[in-house]
Amino acid sequence: MNDSIIRTQDLRFAYPDTEAGGPSVLNGVNLDIEEGSFVAVLGHNGSGKSTLAKHMNAILLPSGGAVYVSGMDTRDESKLLDIRRTVGMVFQNPDNQIVANVVEEDVAFAPENLGVPSEEIRRRVDEALKAVGMYEFRTHAPHLLSGGQKQRVAIAGVIAMAPRCIVLDEPTAMLDPVGRREVLDTIRELNRTSGVTVVLITHHMDEAAQADRLVVMSKGKVVADGAPREVFQRVEELKSYGLTVPETTELLWELRQEDGLDVPLDALSDEECAQVLYDLLTAV
Amino acid sequence: MEPILQTQKLSHVYSAGTPFQRAALTDVDLDIYPGEYLGIIGHTGSGKSTLIQHLNGLLKPTEGKVLFRGQDIWESKERTRQTRFHVGLVFQYPEYQLFEETIYKDISFGPRNMGLDEAEIDRRVREAAHFVGLRDEQLERSPFELSGGQKRRVAIAGVIAMEPEVLILDEPTAGLDPIGVEQILGNIRDYHEAHGATIILVSHSMEEVARTVDRLVVVNDGVIPFQGAPREVFQHGDELEAMGLGVPQMTRVFHQLRAMGVDIDASVYTIEQARRAIRDYRSRKGAR
Numbered sequence: 001m002n003d004s005i006i007r008t009q010d011l012r013f014a015y016p017d018t019e020a021g022g023p024s025v026l027n028g029v030n031l032d033i034e035e036g037s038f039v040a041v042l043g044h045n046g047s048g049k050s051t052l053a054k055h056m057n058a059i060l061l062p063s064g065g066a067v068y069v070s071g072m073d074t075r076d077e078s079k080l081l082d083i084r085r086t087v088g089m090v091f092q093n094p095d096n097q098i099v100a101n102v103v104e105e106d107v108a109f110a111p112e113n114l115g116v117p118s119e120e121i122r123r124r125v126d127e128a129l130k131a132v133g134m135y136e137f138r139t140h141a142p143h144l145l146s147g148g149q150k151q152r153v154a155i156a157g158v159i160a161m162a163p164r165c166i167v168l169d170e171p172t173a174m175l176d177p178v179g180r181r182e183v184l185d186t187i188r189e190l191n192r193t194s195g196v197t198v199v200l201i202t203h204h205m206d207e208a209a210q211a212d213r214l215v216v217m218s219k220g221k222v223v224a225d226g227a228p229r230e231v232f233q234r235v236e237e238l239k240s241y242g243l244t245v246p247e248t249t250e251l252l253w254e255l256r257q258e259d260g261l262d263v264p265l266d267a268l269s270d271e272e273c274a275q276v277l278y279d280l281l282t283a284v
Numbered sequence: 285m286e287p288i289l290q291t292q293k294l295s296h297v298y299s300a301g302t303p304f305q306r307a308a309l310t311d312v313d314l315d316i317y318p319g320e321y322l323g324i325i326g327h328t329g330s331g332k333s334t335l336i337q338h339l340n341g342l343l344k345p346t347e348g349k350v351l352f353r354g355q356d357i358w359e360s361k362e363r364t365r366q367t368r369f370h371v372g373l374v375f376q377y378p379e380y381q382l383f384e385e386t387i388y389k390d391i392s393f394g395p396r397n398m399g400l401d402e403a404e405i406d407r408r409v410r411e412a413a414h415f416v417g418l419r420d421e422q423l424e425r426s427p428f429e430l431s432g433g434q435k436r437r438v439a440i441a442g443v444i445a446m447e448p449e450v451l452i453l454d455e456p457t458a459g460l461d462p463i464g465v466e467q468i469l470g471n472i473r474d475y476h477e478a479h480g481a482t483i484i485l486v487s488h489s490m491e492e493v494a495r496t497v498d499r500l501v502v503v504n505d506g507v508i509p510f511q512g513a514p515r516e517v518f519q520h521g522d523e524l525e526a527m528g529l530g531v532p533q534m535t536r537v538f539h540q541l542r543a544m545g546v547d548i549d550a551s552v553y554t555i556e557q558a559r560r561a562i563r564d565y566r567s568r569k570g571a572r
Contacts, residue, residue, distance in 0.1 A: 043461075044461040044462070044463055044464075045431065045432060045433055045460065045461045045463075045464055046431060092459070146328050146329065147328060148328075170459070173458065173459040174458060174459060175328075176327050176328045176488045176528070177327070177488055177489075177490075177528060177529060177530055178327055178328075178528035179328065203461045203462070206533075242461065242462065242463045243461075243462055244462040246533070247491060247532070247533040247534055247555060248533060248537060250555055251534065251537075251555050251558050251559070254555060254559060255559065255562065258559070259559060259562075259563065261562075270533065270536045270537050270540055271540060273537045274537050274538075274540035274541045274544060275544075277537070277541055277546075277562065278541060278544050278546060280562070281541075281546055281548070281562070281565055281566070281569075282546070
């Protein structure tokens with residue numbers, strides 16, 4: 001078992017409000033993210049999942065409890081730079097994250113700021129762009145790229161800082177199906193080949209299904225935590241949190257509930273679902 | 285039935301005469317009928333946004349015509365202006381376009397521009413607000429105090445308050461969670477049913493269009509390669525995949541099932557249809 005790269009202990013957070021004191025958004029979150037894992041965080045709007053994400057590299061600081069990044073307390077200001085180097089963030093809107101007029105200059109922005117020597121920057125930028133499949137676009141203007149391509153450039157910009165963990169806050173919400181697939185494939189590949197820890201905040205069930213571990217948030221708390229295959233079987237519970245399940249799971253669940261058929265609920269992919277149906281229909 | 289909106293050989297070229305010249309639409313013929321719920325699908329850059337911006341006169345055709353109730357919408361200035369009241373367009377992420385101090389003022393902006401009297405404006409604002417689930421006491425609040433999903437519903441109410449005969453929505457559910465998606469789709473359905481309005485829904489989600497629309501129009505490379513009932517359109521699985529669109533998950537599962545040698549109707553695209561197909565298959569094979 002690996003050490004945890006991010007640990008939250010009874011994390012509480014309320015947005016400061018001038019009048020009555022803001023509503024609390026996180027109500028005691030305990031979470032250990034293992035180094036090298038791919039964790040999806042699912043929750044409805046307002047569940048606190050984005051607020052949680054912003055605690056993972058000290059954009060927000062806890063109102064109560066604590067967050068440790070690779071053992072460093074995020075409230076320790078002297079560790080801020082190290083924390084941000086360890087955990088990189090990618091946000092929802094690709095247009096808000098791109099600063100330069102040329103793709104490779106955009107990717108070089110963060111390492112330049114970190115004072116990385118220029119030959120090293122060259123190497124990191126090339127590698128980062130290759131890792132997200134955007135190397136051939138390195139001299140292009142970012143504003144002429146598609147949403148999915150821009151988001152991959154934003155991811156390359158984070159990779160160029162060589163973080164050990166990347167937190168992505170709904171990176172595909174504004175993308176079309178092709179863009180979504182591009183970004184998801186990129187994330188999975190990074191996790192698999194480079195061992196970068198990935199925390200993916202999403203409300204797309206099919207994206208969450210691809211992670212090793214699925215954490216479900218509701219009302220500022222972790223309400224489910226486990227392998228996606230297990231968590232998605234808790235159909236009624238997930239619905240009570242304002243979430244849905246993948247259509248494959250929904251079909252099998254309705255076949256059980258409504259039609260009284262004895263089918264397992266743990267099929268997530270198209271192929272697995274087809275296999276379950278095949279077994280059901282050929283057993284007749 | 286006469287179409288309510290029609291494009292005839294509609295072409296649009298961006299930045300004509302410059303090195304950046306690019307054809308976004310080429311000879312598009314499209315008929316849209318009164319009261320139908322139409323879905324438009326196409327990937328980013330396919331030309332679908334360009335197409336819908338022609339339908340209410342935000343873009344002028346480079347060539348060809350757009351007709352509303354049989355008349356060219358560019359016939360006169362007044363005609364163009366009137367078309368914009370009859371054909372309401374809700375942009376992507378419309379919540380970024382809220383600007384007024386109160387929700388009431390924001391929703392009333394459209395009807396006020398139409399030159400309606402105060403009593404009629406008031407009636408429309410309240411009705412539109414109710415359609416999207418806003419309560420009367422919320423109307424005097426600032427729209428900026430609302431959540432993202434609520435802000436979007438205010439923006440949609442602003443267009444509904446003009447009581448357009450055709451309501452076009454460009455990805456109205458993008459970025460929302462499942463509850464937010466259901467609320468918006470429910471609001472649109474309510475307006476559709478209460479006013480008999482024509483709805484045009486632009487979406488990226490095959491599952492979403494599969495369960496909402498009567499007819500689907502696919503836009504790719506500035507043309508319409510196919511259109512028809514969802515069941516017919518989803519038969520073109522491989523072509524849709526090549527266009528970066530794909531088919532609903534249920535369709536994929538059932539195609540797989542057929543490929544495995546099960547003689548089952550593979551034209552399903554919703555969970556409901558999938559269950560029915562399984563029931564039919566089992567009763568045909570004599571299961572209890």
